[in-house]
Amino acid sequence: MTGPAGAATPRPTEIRVRRAERRLDIAFDDGCHFELSAELLRVESPSAEVKGHGPGQKKIVPGKRMVAIGGVEPVGRYAIRILFDDDHDTGLYSWSYLYELGRDCAVRWQAYLDALAERGLSRDG
Numbered sequence: 001m002t003g004p005a006g007a008a009t010p011r012p013t014e015i016r017v018r019r020a021e022r023r024l025d026i027a028f029d030d031g032c033h034f035e036l037s038a039e040l041l042r043v044e045s046p047s048a049e050v051k052g053h054g055p056g057q058k059k060i061v062p063g064k065r066m067v068a069i070g071g072v073e074p075v076g077r078y079a080i081r082i083l084f085d086d087d088h089d090t091g092l093y094s095w096s097y098l099y100e101l102g103r104d105c106a107v108r109w110q111a112y113l114d115a116l117a118e119r120g121l122s123r124d125g
Contacts, residue, residue, distance in 0.1 A: 010030040011029050011095055015027075017071070017072055022068050023038060024036045024038070036105065038068050038084065039065055044108060044112075045091035060112070062121035063122065069084060069085075079097075
């Protein structure tokens with residue numbers, strides 16, 4: 001797999017579910033390590049249910065503050081499927097998408113909080 005300008009996409013060297021902390025820890029072969037909350041992973045799911053089927057169709061998903069990761073399944077050599085305790089399990093999280101989520105975590109999180117506030121929605125449902 002290649003990323004921007006033909007650079008190789010970093011590959012995970014370790015993926016660990018921290019159930020008690022409701023997060024996924026992921027280390028990549030370029031030395032980066034990210035701690036991604038279950039809530040962020042759920043509201044940023046790459047599934048059609050969240051992303052929609054085209055540009056501008058992304059849905060804001062409220063009420064996921066307490067969502068937990070029930071499990072993780074490998075998908076080939078390029079992704080994982082995350083099984084959430086709210087029965088959502090349709091998004092395939094590619095290595096490049098997980099890396100992007102980790103890299104852009106603060107920006108994406110603030111955009112999510114802003115979108116909830118604009119719509120009068122809550123992280124608690």
